[in-house]
Ligand code: HEM
Ligand SMILES: *[C@@H]1O[C@H](CO)[C@@H](O)[C@H](O)[C@H]1NC(C)=O
């Protein structure tokens with residue numbers, strides 16, 4: 001090795017560059033970090049993995065129907081902050097305020113975390129120390145989407161769990177309903193997602209709910225006028241929301257289904273609701289008001305097959321966003337703690 005690096009003084013700069021380039025290519029080839037996610041990653045080491053996850057999520061979803069939406073949102077938040085590396089599952093401690101405790105975390109804890117912990121426990125019994133929490137979260141999300149009526153897609157495996165989870169890394173990486181459409185598009189585009197993919201992924205709001213605080217400014221004293229609501233809301237829907245949220249300031253847990261027509265079913269009704277003024281979040285309503293996103297809303301509203309196809313592709317893409325492999329991560333023993341903290 002030493003002799004390769006010792007360059008004779010006569011050697012021209014471009015030769016040196018050439019030597020170094022070859023050396024880097026050779027080193028990259030023997031280094032395992034270069035490998036890719038594969039469908040059969042655990043075939044030898046944990047053949048029952050997919051079956052165990054499937055059973056765990058079915059059992060949990062039947063007992064707690066809010067699990068599917070909670071898990072899908074958890075997955076989205078995990079992937080958009082530090083990549084899909086289960087960083088969102090880590091608990092805070094005295095030394096570190098973790099990602100899950102950022103102020104955007106409303107509704108994140110609960111069933112989503114619980115179903116992953118359960119699956120991890122069952123998997124550790126069958127094949128200890130093998131399967132990453134990031135892979136479990138990816139498969140569980142896909143299975144839950146399928147279970148509530150959404151499309152199936154393939155999930156490649158081999159993610160490692162991240163070594164960083166920090167509340168301070170959340171801001172700016174996740175969209176908020178108060179953002180303009182340009183700001184939301186920019187967050188997705190920075191991460192390599194097109195406007196079309198952004199609209200398709202937003203279709204996840206066909207399940208689950210939002211807390212009243214997330215849309216209160218649209219239904220109470222809109223624009224500073226007493227009793228006024230956002231005029232883009234259907235008037236009867238606005239009144240229903242005002243009634244449903246009356247005491248939300250005293251009780252911050254008050255919430256309403258995102259897709260009021262078919263809240264528990266993964267379908268394209270969410271997109272059909274938008275032009276009717278039946279969207280809770282200002283950002284969702286915005287999808288049908290902006291010329292860049294409206295054509296996709298109309299296509300998905302008219303054609304569920306088109307929505308499912310685009311959603312499945314976009315989820316597959318999301319599930320490999322920023323994944324860590326090889327020594328860039330670890331297989332956590334507990335999904336809520338880095339291995340350096342467990343004994
Ligand atoms: C496009 C920008 C987006 C914005 C501004 C946004 C914002 C929100 C907000 C404010 C909530 C309500 C949270 C609460 O009150 O607890 C929510 C819920 C939800 N979001 Fe998004 N979101 C976006 C995109 C996405 C994407 C891409 C996905 C997944 C692929 C997703 C999945 C969900 C799910 C499933 C829920 C329901 C959670 C539950 O019921 O527990 N969202 N979103
Ligand atoms: C719906 O979308 C699918 C998938 O893109 C396409 O093959 C089909 O022709 C569309 N159907 C209609 C009625 O436009």
Ligand SMILES: CC(=O)N[C@H]1CO[C@H](CO)[C@@H](O)[C@@H]1O
Nearest residue numbers: 100101102103104105106109
């Ligand atoms: C349940 C939970 O973890 N909630 C946290 C969400 O974030 C706020 C603000 O950072 C914390 O105070 C909560 O404890």
